[in-house]
Each structure stands twice: as C-alpha cells, then as structure tokens.
Amino acid sequence: MALAVGMRVLTRSLLRPWVRGPGATPGRTGPVAGGGDCVRCFGSPRVLVEPDPAAGFAVMKMRNPPVNSLSLEFLTEMLISLEKLESDKAFHAIIITSDCPGIFSAGLDLKEMCGRDPTHYAEYWKAVQELWLRFYLSHLVVISAINGVSPAGGCLLALSSDYRVLADNPKYAIGLNETLLGIVAPFWFKDTLVNTVGHRVAERALQLGLLFPPAEALRVGMVDQVVPEDQVQSAARSVLAQWLAIPGHARQLTKTLMRKPTADRLLKERDADIQNFVRFISRDAIQKALRTYLEKLKQKKS
Numbered sequence: 001m002a003l004a005v006g007m008r009v010l011t012r013s014l015l016r017p018w019v020r021g022p023g024a025t026p027g028r029t030g031p032v033a034g035g036g037d038c039v040r041c042f043g044s045p046r047v048l049v050e051p052d053p054a055a056g057f058a059v060m061k062m063r064n065p066p067v068n069s070l071s072l073e074f075l076t077e078m079l080i081s082l083e084k085l086e087s088d089k090a091f092h093a094i095i096i097t098s099d100c101p102g103i104f105s106a107g108l109d110l111k112e113m114c115g116r117d118p119t120h121y122a123e124y125w126k127a128v129q130e131l132w133l134r135f136y137l138s139h140l141v142v143i144s145a146i147n148g149v150s151p152a153g154g155c156l157l158a159l160s161s162d163y164r165v166l167a168d169n170p171k172y173a174i175g176l177n178e179t180l181l182g183i184v185a186p187f188w189f190k191d192t193l194v195n196t197v198g199h200r201v202a203e204r205a206l207q208l209g210l211l212f213p214p215a216e217a218l219r220v221g222m223v224d225q226v227v228p229e230d231q232v233q234s235a236a237r238s239v240l241a242q243w244l245a246i247p248g249h250a251r252q253l254t255k256t257l258m259r260k261p262t263a264d265r266l267l268k269e270r271d272a273d274i275q276n277f278v279r280f281i282s283r284d285a286i287q288k289a290l291r292t293y294l295e296k297l298k299q300k301k302s
C-alpha cells in the first residue's frame with residue numbers, strides 16, 4: 001500500500017522528460033552523459049532513460065552514486081521507469097546499465113536494512129520483491145550491460161534480465177555474496193540463480209558467497225558474454241538485434257513459460273516472505289552482522 005502511494009507520488013513528481021543543463025525545456029532534445037544529443041530522454045533523479053523508439057528500445061542508466069545501492073527511492077524510480085516503457089508500444093526492449101563508474105550496483109541498500117523499524121523493513125522488502133517480479137517477468141527484452149561490480153542484489157538484477165554482457169575487468173565481480181555478510185539469500189534469489197547456472201554451481205556459489213570475476217562468470221554461465229570494457233554498450237546493442245528479430249508474441253509467451261513457475265512461488269507466498277524477512281533482519285545477531293559489515297566498508301577507506 002505504502003509502495004503504491006509512494007509510486008503514485010513519485011510518478012507525478014519525478015517522471016518528467018529529462019533534459020540536462022540549466023534552463024533546458026522539458027521534452028526537448030538535450031545533451032546526455034558521455035556527449036551527444038538525446039531525443040526525449042526522461043527519467044528521475046536516480047534513473048536516466050535514453051529512449052530510441054525508432055529502434056524499439058531504451059537504455060536505462062542507474063545513477064544512484066556512489067554505488068547504485070538499491071534504496072527504497074531508487075527501487076521506486078526504477079519501477080516507474082520500467083512501467084512507463086512497458087506501457088508504451090514503441091518499446092520492445094531495454095538495456096540496463098550503470099552511470100556510476102566501476103559499479104553496476106552494490107546490491108540492496110544496507111542502510112535500509114539496518115537500524116530501522118519493522119514497518120520500514122516490510123515496505124522495503126515489498127519494493128525489492130516488486131522490482132524482481134517486474135524485471136523477471138517483463139514482456140520487454142531486458143539486456144544487462146554490466147559495466148561494474150555487481151554483488152548480491154546487483155547480481156539479482158542482472159540475473160533477472162534475458163541476457164548479460166559483462167565488461168572484462170577483473171574488478172567487476174558478480175555473484176550472490178550474502179553469506180559473507182552473515183545473511184541468507186532468499187529462496188527467490190536462489191531460484192533465479194539456479195535457473196541461470198544450475199543447481200550444483202548455485203549451491204556452491206551461494207554457500208561460499210562467491211563473487212565471480214568475468215572469465216569465471218562466463219564459464220559457469222552467470223553471464224552470457226564478456227567483452228572489452230569499451231564495447232559493453234555496443235555489444236548489448238548488437239545482441240539486442242537478434243532478440244528483436246524473433247516474433248514478439250512467441251518470445252514473450254516462451255519467457256513466461258520459462259519464468260512464471262519461479263515467480264509464482266513468490267507470488268503465492270509474498271506476505272509470508274515479507275514477514276520472514278522482517279523477522280530475520282530484525283534479529284539482534286543479524287543487525288550486528290550488518291553494522292559490522294558497514295563498518296568494514298568504511299574502514300577499508302582509511
């Protein structure tokens with residue numbers, strides 16, 4: 001409920017045509033990051049959407065610096081942008097990528113899960129569920145152009161796409177590392193990984209909290225392609241052509257056939273999953289583990 005209200009408010013206030021630069025007129029052509037003009041870009045503070053309706057796709061750029069952590073506001077903005085693209089018949093695909101150098105997404109925002117009250121945890125978890133459900137089941141072709149590190153929730157987002165292109169940089173590790181934080185990947189994170197890499201690879205990766213560098217990620221099937229860093233976006237665009245050449249209804253029905261049983265499991269147990277999360281995350285031991293982890297991240301700097 002709170003999420004629905006939040007989304008309505010954000011839709012009104014944030015989903016405006018995006019034009020950079022002071023004095024720019026909403027809805028007109030404007031410059032975008034990296035140079036060049038963007039015809040009718042739109043978005044919100046944390047999500048920039050560069051549409052190419054003639055080509056049938058849009059690039060969704062995450063820009064929630066410093067690390068694209070999936071805060072409640074950021075999740076909501078991503079959902080709104082996705083919804084907007086899904087409801088426009090001009091779009092058949094999106095490429096999701098990051099505007100934060102070296103980081104695809106640091107995953108769920110630890111500050112949303114630490115030192116807050118149960119109502120907040122429930123609201124947050126509902127938004128996380130919603131993001132996964134919407135991306136996992138989207139009728140659009142979703143390609144991840146992974147141009148940075150993507151642990152845990154960042155990896156889940158990538159795994160929810162139909163195809164993953166990863167930049168070949170040894171720092172850009174990807175995986176569900178929850179156990180390293182002393183927390184447990186929920187069953188639908190686990191199912192998404194199993195559906196991608198198979199049971200044995202997932203079992204080992206989940207228990208050890210493995211973060212796979214590019215060559216390993218490709219070997220186990222966590223990503224579909226590894227390309228030089230400066231070719232991630234062009235490779236994602238090239239592969240899109242293949243996906244868009246397939247009759248849309250046949251591809252969409254096939255995607256649903258493949259993914260619905262996994263999504264249905266969460267849909268059937270959604271409230272119980274929220275309660276479970278709230279109970280788990282509220283435990284003193286878990287709160288302590290998260291605080292220690294955040295502290296470690298801070299100390300790393302000094």
Ligand SMILES: CCCCC/C=C\C/C=C\C/C=C/C(=O)SCCNC(=O)CCNC(=O)[C@H](O)C(C)(C)COP(=O)(O)OP(=O)(O)OC[C@H]1O[C@@H](n2cnc3c(N)ncnc32)[C@H](O)[C@@H]1OP(=O)(O)O
Nearest residue numbers: 067069106107108109110111151152153184186280297298
């Ligand atoms: C049995 C019942 C089960 C029920 C289920 C219950 C529970 C499961 C719940 C949830 C699943 C969890 C999923 C997740 O996604 S948890 C998040 C996991 N993410 C990580 O482990 C990544 C942590 N971050 C890093 O490793 C690094 O930051 C980085 C991404 C590699 C980037 O490194 P870099 O050196 O570039 O930056 P900094 O480390 O200096 O970070 C900058 C700044 O950002 C803050 N930060 C980093 N990550 C997060 C985050 N995920 N959330 C919030 N904030 C983050 C970091 O603390 C720094 O902040 P500062 O204030 O110091 O500037």
